[in-house]
Amino acid sequence: MSASLSLYDDFEDFDDQPEYQRNLQYDVEDDVLLQMHVLREQGNLFIGNLKIAKTRLHTYFPGLTLFISYLEGLIDEFERVLGSLERMITTRRIRYADIESVSQALTTAFTKDPHPSxxxxxxFDHKSVLNDIKQSRRVEAGIKHTLMQQVLLPKSLFEILEKLAEMLLRRTTFGGVTMLQNAYQLVSKFATEVTSANLKNGVEFGVVENPGDFAPVSQYSLSMYGSERGLTRTGAVRRRRSQSPQPPTRTGAIRRGRRSTSAPPRQ
Structure with missing residues (x-):
């Protein structure tokens, strides 16, 4: 059953809703769906970068066990955020239960006080690690820049996540849900801090997020996600240019097409 997102806007929280309304499904509007697709794509790239960084940090900085544990926890938290979107992306429908799941995942990932996520x-610690990498004599010059990019928190990704939470909150149906409001505020605060830190990191360490991986949503369109293959932005461009009868898979597109010409290749 589907319904318009303009209905049922008078509930303060999930527990206030009758069971029949909790099970209603609403169409996911195109702008929201695109935001979800791009978040999932960039989020998976981010997680992949962190996993590579984890291996390299173990190799070059075995003493950073606490930071590496934070990295592992961050991966787990962000995977839960992405997982909370999967049903909505697949079905193009959204339920109150989905909003509840997203809100809980965001709250877990971005709560700062009293117990930081x-x-x-x-x-808090990533700047000192960037400095360790920059000053290290063990890390080969060709790896340093790439490793710093992999450790960096990409501001574009968290801005996209913040925008998605805002878009969901603006929908009349979900605007009064306290849990979603709180989750949005937590994400917004984190995104603001990341943006500010990245500006300083760019000056101090000469490193910014890879624009080939993390681009604004305006550079994407739903037509790029028109099949289960989920073509990436660059993968879609490659397909059009080559007119290949066999389009690249999502994984292949990521492997072959997402490197920035402004950054050195990954080692």
């Missing part, structure tokens, strides 16, 4: 612990 792994995202915040990672954020």
């Amino acid at each position: 792994r995202h915040w612990h990672y954020f």
Whole structure:
């Protein structure tokens, strides 16, 4: 059963809703769906970068066990955020239960007080790790820049996540849900801090997020996600240029097409 997102706007929280309304499904509007697709794509790239960084940090900085544990926790938290979107992306429908799941995942990942999440612990310590990498004589010059990019928190990704939470909150149906309001505020605070930190990191360490991986949503369109293959932005461009009868898979597109020409290749 589907319904318009303009209905049922008078509930303060999930527990106030009758069972029949909790099970209603609403169409996911195109702008929201695109935001979800791009978040999932960039989020998976971010997680992949962190996993590579984890291996390299173990190799070059075996003493950073606490930071690496924060990195592992961040991966777990962000995977839960992405997982909370999967049903909505697949079905193009959204339920109150989905909003509840998203809100809980965001709250877990971005709570700062009184007990900071792994995202915040990672954020607090990542600048000192960037400095360790920059000053290290063990890390080969060709790896340093790439490793710093992999450790960096990409502001574009968290801005996209913040925008998605805002878009859901603006929908009349979900605007009065306290849990979602709180989750949005937590994400917004984290995104603001990441943006500010990245500006300083760019000056101090000469490193910014890879624009080939993390681009604004305006550079994407739903037509790029028109099949289960989920073509990436660059993968879609490659397909059009080559007119290949066999389009690349999502994984293949990521492997072959997402490197920035402004950054050195990954080692």
